[in-house]
Amino acid sequence: MPATARSAPVPGDVLLVVGDGGHAHEVQELARHHLGYRGVLLVSRDDEAVTLGAHVGPAALGIGYPRIRRLAHEKWASRAELEWPTLRHPSAEVATTSQVGDGCVLTYGSYVSTDSVIGFGVLLNWNCSVGHDTTVGDYCVINPGATVAGHVQLGPGVLVGTGANVLEGRTVGAGAVVGAGAVVTHDVPAGTTVVGVPARPLV
Numbered sequence: 001m002p003a004t005a006r007s008a009p010v011p012g013d014v015l016l017v018v019g020d021g022g023h024a025h026e027v028q029e030l031a032r033h034h035l036g037y038r039g040v041l042l043v044s045r046d047d048e049a050v051t052l053g054a055h056v057g058p059a060a061l062g063i064g065y066p067r068i069r070r071l072a073h074e075k076w077a078s079r080a081e082l083e084w085p086t087l088r089h090p091s092a093e094v095a096t097t098s099q100v101g102d103g104c105v106l107t108y109g110s111y112v113s114t115d116s117v118i119g120f121g122v123l124l125n126w127n128c129s130v131g132h133d134t135t136v137g138d139y140c141v142i143n144p145g146a147t148v149a150g151h152v153q154l155g156p157g158v159l160v161g162t163g164a165n166v167l168e169g170r171t172v173g174a175g176a177v178v179g180a181g182a183v184v185t186h187d188v189p190a191g192t193t194v195v196g197v198p199a200r201p202l203v
């Protein structure tokens with residue numbers, strides 16, 4: 001087994017999902033129908049006083065944007081009674097030599113190759129892949145069908161759009177956005193949005 005901490009729910013657990021939009025519903029589906037959670041509470045990230053109540057136990061990020069994932073987690077990270085297990089669909093594959101941090105969501109068909117490190121709170125959306133010897137920073141989101149090749153460095157908070165490709169050995173800086181369908185052939189500076197083939201900054 002790869003080093004995915006607390007990936008299995010205790011039967012009967014209720015999961016608190018931070019978020020109430022489309023991705024939160026996807027996490028709800030994963031938790032209830034594939035991972036054995038008894039119930040799921042969906043909460044707006046602005047809703048703490050009303051809905052967190054006395055919830056003790058597992059929580060997950062149900063938000064599709066890296067920056068909002070980070071802000072939502074930071075808001076509640078100090079609540080010691082909340083745990084942030086990684087939720088992994090049964091069809092998601094992680095090589096035995098790779099590590100996945102807590103608080104991640106690995107959806108249907110996602111794949112992590114060998115000797116890679118996935119940070120905290122990362123979303124690997126369906127059928128995306130992460131190559132060997134690659135680092136994916138905290139709160140990154142890799143959207144459906146995107147391919148991140150080997151020896152790539154994704155800084156914290158990077159979003160890789162649907163169907164994009166990040167070619168081998170490239171670095172994508174913190175908070176950068178790779179547009180849907182882009183092919184990253186050069187390093188991307190932090191905070192930059194790139195689109196197209198080859199990917200160029202969006203001006």
Ligand SMILES: CC(C)(COP(=O)(O)OP(=O)(O)OC[C@H]1O[C@@H](n2cnc3c(N)ncnc32)[C@H](O)[C@@H]1OP(=O)(O)O)[C@@H](O)C(=O)NCCC(=O)NCCS
Pocket residue numbers: 125143144160161162177178179180181182193194195196202
């Ligand atoms: C790159 C991206 C972040 C830009 O978003 P934005 O800042 O709101 O940009 P806009 O939609 O205003 O588009 C600005 C320009 O960029 C172009 N553009 C936007 N996304 C593009 C893309 N992926 N590839 C090529 N061109 C793109 C638009 O056509 C527009 O060009 P124009 O001014 O000549 O008409 C966004 O389009 C994107 O690709 N996000 C990823 C979405 C994704 O993966 N969703 C999956 C959810 S599961």
